[in-house]
Amino acid sequence: MAKVIPRPDLGVWERLYIGEIFKGLMTTFGHAAKSLTNPAHFPTLLYPEQQPDIPRDHRSRHRLMKRADGSPRCVACYMCSTACPARCINIVAEESPDKHIEKRPVRFEIDLLLCVFCGYCVEACPCDAIRMDTKLAVLVGGDRAGFVIDKKGLMDWEPKDYPASDTQSQKAPGGSLNAKALEELKSGSDH
Amino acid sequence: MFESILNWIMANPYEVAALLLVPAIPLLFFNILPLLVVMERRGAAFIQDRPGPNRAGIWIPILNIRLRAFGMIYNACDFVKLAVKERFDPKFATSFGYYAAGPFIPLLVALILPAFIPMFAPIWYQSSSGSLAALAGTTISTHSGLLALFAFSSLSIYGLVLGSWASNSKFALLGGMRASAMMISYEVSIGLAAAGMFLIVGSFDLAKIAAWQGEHTWGMVAQPVGFVLFTVAMFAECNRTPFDVVEGDSELVAGFHTEYGAMRFMLVMSAEYYHVIVASALISTLFLGSYHLSPIPLPLGHDGAMVDLDDRWMRANLGGVCAFMLAVGAIGAAAFAWLIHGRRVHYNRSGASDAAMRSKEYLLYIGAIGGAAVAMAIGAFLVAGWRPQPATLVGGVPLWGGLVDVVTAVAQFHVLVGKILLVSWLFVWVRWTVPRFRYDQIMALGWKVLLNIALINLLITAIIVKLVH
Numbered sequence: 001m002a003k004v005i006p007r008p009d010l011g012v013w014e015r016l017y018i019g020e021i022f023k024g025l026m027t028t029f030g031h032a033a034k035s036l037t038n039p040a041h042f043p044t045l046l047y048p049e050q051q052p053d054i055p056r057d058h059r060s061r062h063r064l065m066k067r068a069d070g071s072p073r074c075v076a077c078y079m080c081s082t083a084c085p086a087r088c089i090n091i092v093a094e095e096s097p098d099k100h101i102e103k104r105p106v107r108f109e110i111d112l113l114l115c116v117f118c119g120y121c122v123e124a125c126p127c128d129a130i131r132m133d134t135k136l137a138v139l140v141g142g143d144r145a146g147f148v149i150d151k152k153g154l155m156d157w158e159p160k161d162y163p164a165s166d167t168q169s170q171k172a173p174g175g176s177l178n179a180k181a182l183e184e185l186k187s188g189s190d191h
Numbered sequence: 192m193f194e195s196i197l198n199w200i201m202a203n204p205y206e207v208a209a210l211l212l213v214p215a216i217p218l219l220f221f222n223i224l225p226l227l228v229v230m231e232r233r234g235a236a237f238i239q240d241r242p243g244p245n246r247a248g249i250w251i252p253i254l255n256i257r258l259r260a261f262g263m264i265y266n267a268c269d270f271v272k273l274a275v276k277e278r279f280d281p282k283f284a285t286s287f288g289y290y291a292a293g294p295f296i297p298l299l300v301a302l303i304l305p306a307f308i309p310m311f312a313p314i315w316y317q318s319s320s321g322s323l324a325a326l327a328g329t330t331i332s333t334h335s336g337l338l339a340l341f342a343f344s345s346l347s348i349y350g351l352v353l354g355s356w357a358s359n360s361k362f363a364l365l366g367g368m369r370a371s372a373m374m375i376s377y378e379v380s381i382g383l384a385a386a387g388m389f390l391i392v393g394s395f396d397l398a399k400i401a402a403w404q405g406e407h408t409w410g411m412v413a414q415p416v417g418f419v420l421f422t423v424a425m426f427a428e429c430n431r432t433p434f435d436v437v438e439g440d441s442e443l444v445a446g447f448h449t450e451y452g453a454m455r456f457m458l459v460m461s462a463e464y465y466h467v468i469v470a471s472a473l474i475s476t477l478f479l480g481s482y483h484l485s486p487i488p489l490p491l492g493h494d495g496a497m498v499d500l501d502d503r504w505m506r507a508n509l510g511g512v513c514a515f516m517l518a519v520g521a522i523g524a525a526a527f528a529w530l531i532h533g534r535r536v537h538y539n540r541s542g543a544s545d546a547a548m549r550s551k552e553y554l555l556y557i558g559a560i561g562g563a564a565v566a567m568a569i570g571a572f573l574v575a576g577w578r579p580q581p582a583t584l585v586g587g588v589p590l591w592g593g594l595v596d597v598v599t600a601v602a603q604f605h606v607l608v609g610k611i612l613l614v615s616w617l618f619v620w621v622r623w624t625v626p627r628f629r630y631d632q633i634m635a636l637g638w639k640v641l642l643n644i645a646l647i648n649l650l651i652t653a654i655i656v657k658l659v660h
Contacts, residue, residue, distance in 0.1 A: 028238045032237040
């Protein structure tokens with residue numbers, strides 16, 4: 001059954017229109033005056049200069065976590081690419097020179113045009129090697145190849161951009177070749 | 192030869208001033224146009240709770256400041272963009288000559304219109320032959336002043352209709368047809384709404400109407416109904432919202448200027464904004480007291496006697512008038528500087544990446560505008576005591592001499608420009624408040640409401656005027 005929406009019953013004053021126009025003018029003038037006098041009143045941001053406050057758990061572009069010696073924490077286990085519903089992660093593994101680590105990625109590519117930013121890769125990773133907390137909400141590329149991000153690009157981030165009080169450290173221990181870095185970590189000279 | 196011209200100029204300064212005013216007045220009015228564009232853009236933004244266009248700026252290398260001038264730079268950018276854009280000549284135009292001529296007609300007509308509007312009170316002077324003469328505040332001083340103005344302003348519709356027909360596009364043609372229908376409907380109401388003022392003053396001469404308002408009261412008080420009707424009809428005449436069906440972007444792409452691009456589009460837009468300025472000037476002149484300061488007599492005479500603030504009073508108390516205007520300017524500038532200071536503080540706190548650069552830019556504005564405010568305040572104190580006396584009295588008419596004449600003319604022109612800007616803001620304000628009427632609603636409003644009220648208003652005014660005289 002169709003729902004009948006009755007037209008509002010206009011009084012004489014409303015039908016005269018001119019008084020209602022003045023009411024509307026007062027509303028818009030209020031907004032104009034507020035905008036003129038109080039810049040904090042704008043809900044908008046002057047974007048590239050003022051960055052939005054993106055929460056830490058927002059899923060944006062990926063990054064690969066690093067060990068203290070700068071090598072990727074990734075052990076090329078293919079968990080993330082298996083979990084990926086968009087099949088956008090392409091990993092090529094090779095044998096690791098470190099005897100305590102079986103494999104390492106020689107290529108780690110994510111096609112950001114295929115990625116659906118679901119975050120399953122982050123949850124699947126057994127060693128917290130991949131994260132999506134870069135806060136890079138805007139991705140720019142000139143062509144399709146520009147959106148395929150490789151291992152170098154994924155590791156191109158600065159530890160100082162992320163809070164040191166993170167639940168897990170920015171630089172993680174792992175492997176025997178990382179012993180010196182481990183020592184530094186234990187002595188507390190680096191987080 | 193050169194010396195004789197120079198001698199003539201020295202001997203006839205008022206005639207030279209009258210000659211110089213002919214090109215100066217339309218050009219001075221044209222200077223309001225970029226201000227109006229900024230007012231429209233920033234006003235629209237502020238009403239819609241956003242900062243508005245504030246990006247374009249000129250980088251000053253040594254200070255490392257990007258001078259954005261409150262969005263003014265966008266005017267220059269727009270001009271450059273439209274000037275260098277490829278000119279589009281439609282092959283399908285019915286007549287290319289008419290198509291190209293279309294945008295020129297409204298702009299040329301609009302440029303003529305300020306010539307009828309008095310910018311200042313007539314200045315009496317003794318010509319070199321010894322006789323008494325008056326330098327009129329209008330470029331074209333005629334007894335049929337307002338009628339001639341209406342006649343010219345109606346001509347601009349020919350440009351719209353011609354251009355829209357020659358464009359050979361259905362959207363443009365519909366826009367042009369609507370424009371002509373609007374013009375026919377609302378010209379009647381405009382004429383009848385203004386007729387009340389003619390009856391009261393007893394003249395079509397805008398200079399006389401302006402002078403009458405100084406001696407008695409503003410048209411707004413004498414003809415409140417006429418004022419509202421005239422303003423509403425002027426909105427329709429200028430094709431501004433809520434009557435902008437001529438452009439009608441949601442129905443007709445861009446209405447009558449659908450097929451116009453680049454510089455031709457700019458001509459169309461300039462004409463539209465110029466018409467808004469002229470309409471504001473006309474409303475100010477007819478109903479808001481033109482160049483006069485107060486609608487009611489104020490107790491400013493000797494021993495608190497009530498006096499009309501007419502032209503003669505303004506000349507005799509020129510120091511006080513200038514001090515008042517400078518004080519208003521100083522308060523306005525100081526308030527503006529304070530607003531910029533608020534922006535500066537807020538932007539510094541927001542942690543934006545260019546906060547340091549913007550902070551310097553805001554400081555520059557605060558310095559310039561605050562400095563202007565201080566200068567105006569000092570000027571107000573300096574001129575406050577100036578009470579000029581007439582230099583000579585010729586045939587019962589006081590002649591005040593060059594300095595008083597120039598200062599009065601400038602002061603009165605500024606009063607008028609202030610009113611024009613206020614009414615222009617009303618145009619902008621209404622545009623972003625009231626949605627567009629349907630075409631049939633506009634016709635019904637024009638013919639069934641405005642016309643009838645205007646006729647009744649005219650009848651009542653006529654009876655009162657007959658009874659009073």
